[in-house]
Amino acid sequence: MKMKAIHTCIRVYDLEKSIEFYEKALGLKVRERKDYPEDKFSLVYLGDEESGHEIELTYNVGHEPYDLGNGYSHIAYEVEDLEKAHEEHKKMGYKVTELSGLSDSNIPKFYFITDPDGYDIEIVRKK
Ligand SMILES: C[C@@H](O)C(=O)SC[C@H](NC(=O)CC[C@H](N)C(=O)O)C(=O)NCC(=O)O
Numbered sequence: 001m002k003m004k005a006i007h008t009c010i011r012v013y014d015l016e017k018s019i020e021f022y023e024k025a026l027g028l029k030v031r032e033r034k035d036y037p038e039d040k041f042s043l044v045y046l047g048d049e050e051s052g053h054e055i056e057l058t059y060n061v062g063h064e065p066y067d068l069g070n071g072y073s074h075i076a077y078e079v080e081d082l083e084k085a086h087e088e089h090k091k092m093g094y095k096v097t098e099l100s101g102l103s104d105s106n107i108p109k110f111y112f113i114t115d116p117d118g119y120d121i122e123i124v125r126k127k
């Protein structure tokens with residue numbers, strides 16, 4: 001059965017702060033916003049122009065900060081110039097890890113940047 005990944009949904013505590021992060025840090029664009037005042041939540045979809053994949057932000061009015069638990073690992077984005085992206089993210093003042101890689105190579109392949117809720121986003125060097 002042929003399927004296509006269209007979005008990844010995360011619940012966020014501060015909607016505007018999260019929109020700013022995904023726009024500024026990842027260059028995503030708000031594609032759609034749907035408000036459901038009667039059900040006290042909003043959905044915001046931010047798209048990646050190249051792949052078409054979207055991050056869906058779910059905002060529940062009045063909800064306390066989320067406990068992300070220990071099951072979530074990361075959502076990954078790829079980039080041509082890993083070192084340049086790493087420097088730019090550090091200059092933006094975001095929490096980033098050092099460049100890293102796995103034991104199969106001594107060339108750094110990725111790093112992580114953390115969003116306002118604590119979700120880690122992996123930035124991977126494009127193959
Ligand atoms: C439109 C489609 O992309 C959705 O993901 S809607 C899924 C729906 N979301 C909500 O009801 C948002 C508010 C709710 N309080 C929540 O925090 O999820 C839904 O079914 N959510 C349940 C879930 O487990 O995702």
Ligand code: NI
Nearest residue numbers: 007008009056
């Ligand atoms: Ni969804």
